[in-house]
Amino acid sequence: MTERHQDGSALDSSALDGNALAGPLAEIFRVDVTAALGRCTACGLDGPLASLLVYGRAPGPLVARCPGCEAVVLRLVRGPEEAWLDLTGTRCLRIPLGD
Amino acid sequence: MAAGWRVARLAGVHDETATARTLVLDVPGWPGHLAGQHVDLQLTAEDGYQAQRSYSLSAPARGDRIELTVQRVPDGEVSPYLTEVLTIGDPIEVRGPVGGWFVWRPADPAPVLLIAGGAGIVPLMAMVRTRRAEGSRTPFRLLYSLRTPADLYYAEELRRPPAGDAGADVTLLHTRSGPPGSSRIPARLNAEDVERHGWPPEFEPACYVCGPTGFVEAAADILTKLGHDPRRVRTERFGAGGG
Structure with missing residues (x-):
């Protein structure tokens, strides 16, 4: 599926925004993890999970890539009974605990 | 964070443009939300196939009532249903509010x-x-x-x-x-x-x-x-x- 952005240029509609991880990750974590600052294992870029490029559509498998180097930072697969979360590409997460 | 799905009902619609419609939903037990947060909506077909999409909330909640605006994407899987088929009183599954990054809090004094x-x-x-x-x-x-x-x-x-x-x-x-x-x-x-x-x-x-x-x-x-x-x-x- 190809979407067109308002000025007519093509947009890769397969990439979503890391903000879209909030719902699927809320099934697993009690705090919002999209506001957490993560560090990419591959390039060291720091940024909120909300800024990742997300491929796939929930409830199917989701792959989130670093906006800097496009390495895989996070993978989430949700089965009927359990979820698998692969954070190999994330060196660490700094999670705000306010609110 | 509210992780579960709730069954909401469509309480009203308002067309913003020829291709965008505001949906007013009644969500029993809605916990309130921050400006900028979104919800996930889920549709389930008769054969069990499910599709989810995220939509930003467009207004503060009024009790259990929330509003979001959906832009119809031609050939989309979900947005044509939401903007053309869903009618007042119809149920729809809602998860949220979610997202803590793209939010504005009134206590923040910055312009x-x-x-x-x-x-x-x-x-x-x-x-x-x-x-x-x-x-x-x-x-x-x-x-x-x-x-x-x-x-x-x-x-x-x-x-x-x-x-x-x-x-x-x-x-x-x-x-x-x-x-x-x-x-x-x-x-x-x-x-x-x-x-x-x-x-x-x-x-x-x-x-x-x-x-x-x-x-x-x-x-x-x-x-x-x-x-x-x-x-x-x-x-x-x-x-x-x-x-």
């Missing part, structure tokens, strides 16, 4: 700069409406880039702002054709627009940019080049709501 591209206005409108509902006097500036006057969401409120919106300045920036008598030549958002109608970086505004991917990247780049601290620039690409 606010909102930059919207097309349907990216939705979560930013929630911020403007929350400011009004809370009686906040935080200075806001909204730059809203849109194709033509017919593409304007929330037209009544943005053209004739209610009294509570004093101090929230709205600039409409058309990319294809402007209203009669407009002096700006239709064009994509550029640095001059942001410099003229936004806040200077020395004011250290909280910047929120929402729109299609290319628009968001261009606007964030302009802000950084004008001297805004990238850490004060929060972005949301509405690819998340498409389909």
